[in-house]
Amino acid sequence: MDTLETRELRYFTAVAEELHFGRAAERLGMAQPPLSRAIQQLERRLGVRLLERNRRGVRLTGAGQVLLHEGRAALDAATAAARRTRRAGGADGAGGPRDRLVLAVKAAASHELLQKLLAAYAAEPGAAEVEVLPSGMCEEEEMLRDGRADVALMHTPYNSLAGFDSEELLTEGQIAILPAGHPLAARTALTTAEVGDIPGLPPARWPRKGTYPPGPGPEIHDQTQLAQLIALGRTMAVFPDSARAWLWSEHAAVPLTDAPPVVTHIAWPAHSHSLALAGLIRTATRL
């Protein structure tokens, strides 16, 4: 009566994202008519109009926008439940509920911190096995929400900590990474305004949620590619100070005086309370 079926949420989010019954049905691997009917039934069940069917395509109503957001959260929670339960499969009730942890971390970030953390935690008595899951540029939050990860290293202001518990680990400044030969590479300091629009050296762009922000710079897929393009003098990028660890000799790092500091946090879903996770967090805050 008052709880939605996962199937209904899957169907609705597909239609709401595609704004097109045919494409949504294809994405769901089914035919269009039953999908139309399912959405109608959902609207009748909720007593609310979710979609505005105009002659050309579909538009979300206010209620539809709400359901899209809330439904995504609910679907994430449901898949998280499945993933975390599967992962807990081996462990029987003896100790804590879970004895294996998946830690999501940006491939290019916090390498030293991560090494120290893993080493220190592994030395703890009764430490769980930690699987390090390299994540894309900013998908740690999604990974925690949908259960692909149990805990993550996040970096404000790039990541948002909303909805998670977290502990602060490290604060660092930011640097501009430039080709070593570039005139600005000789400077001892720069401002964000100065590096934001260097003629002939557009800042690199990387995807957020699958789409690239607009701009002239090249589209980056991974950190090696970025390093190469900077070395070739084709682009530049702004990173936390710890990125110096992976710079090449063809790179130059110049501190940005007015960039906001980057704070590394360890973050986890607010409702989780496994012993293994608590141990990892304790270790992290003691570093």
Place this chain on the structure above:
Amino acid sequence: MDTLETRELRYFTAVAEELHFGRAAERLGMAQPPLSRAIQQLERRLGVRLLERNRRGVRLTGAGQVLLHEGRAALDAATAAARRTRRAGGADGAGGPRDRLVLAVKAAASHELLQKLLAAYAAEPGAAEVEVLPSGMCEEEEMLRDGRADVALMHTPYNSLAGFDSEELLTEGQIAILPAGHPLAARTALTTAEVGDIPGLPPARWPRKGTYPPGPGPEIHDQTQLAQLIALGRTMAVFPDSARAWLWSEHAAVPLTDAPPVVTHIAWPAHSHSLALAGLIRTATRL
């Protein structure tokens, strides 16, 4: 394949909570055999043993404990999606997604603050309609999670803010509320140790999640009942300072010197971003 159906979650949580297939089936309004089969299918689908069936009852495995927690969260999210969508029913996409807010607040707490907040917000241009939902002693968190409320007034350390966004509104000390005639009522200050075990005046107990903590004091259902029992000299209670607003003449309030301060927050689900909610929060922080 990797996302659980709400039906499966409903069934499993029922069994996991009852630890008894028959009672769980009755609670679900169905017969026991299909429930048994559904759980078996769920276990097969996840490839994980969830329940340890002994002769004489059922026990949760580690994976089962994980699924109980994660599943409750997922079910809450699903019912929240339904509730909030229904509530957004009237409003069409024009302005913000929602133009009606449900505010959960303990019946006995923060009365002045609440009045000021409602008055100030109602004076705002374009203010949404705010429905005040009186909540039980500590169920604000659950109400936010399952969508009965959109925003809540919470009081640390009684409430936990884990998983929500929040803003601090007010900090206050705590007082012991005693019968006016009691010897200790004449004191100008007390400690938690002193009031914790007054002979003949056991502290009142109220339910957390439906069950009462153990102890000698009377079980309280609402605030009026508590006031009455204190006035009759049968019990005492500890409350934030603002509780003075509803004291009777038969009551005495004595400050507790070493009790942790109570901080009132306005809190909301981290992922929500309606215009109406943002306005209410802005108003609250400006009080």
Place this chain on the structure above:
DNA sequence: GTCGGTGATACCTGCCCGGTATGACAGGGC
């Protein structure tokens, strides 16, 4: 031993989910 209470199995039925075929309707091109 028998009996009571547990969860599992066997079998059947009806619903509902999904597929195919088709309709209604609005634009766009010529």
Place this chain on the structure above:
DNA sequence: GCCCTGTCATACCGGGCAGGTATCACCGAC
């Protein structure tokens, strides 16, 4: 004006699966 295209809705049908009833297998209590 016409038809053609693309869209979502409707009509109808078949099969899978959820759920009910009856029963079994097992164990503990007395």
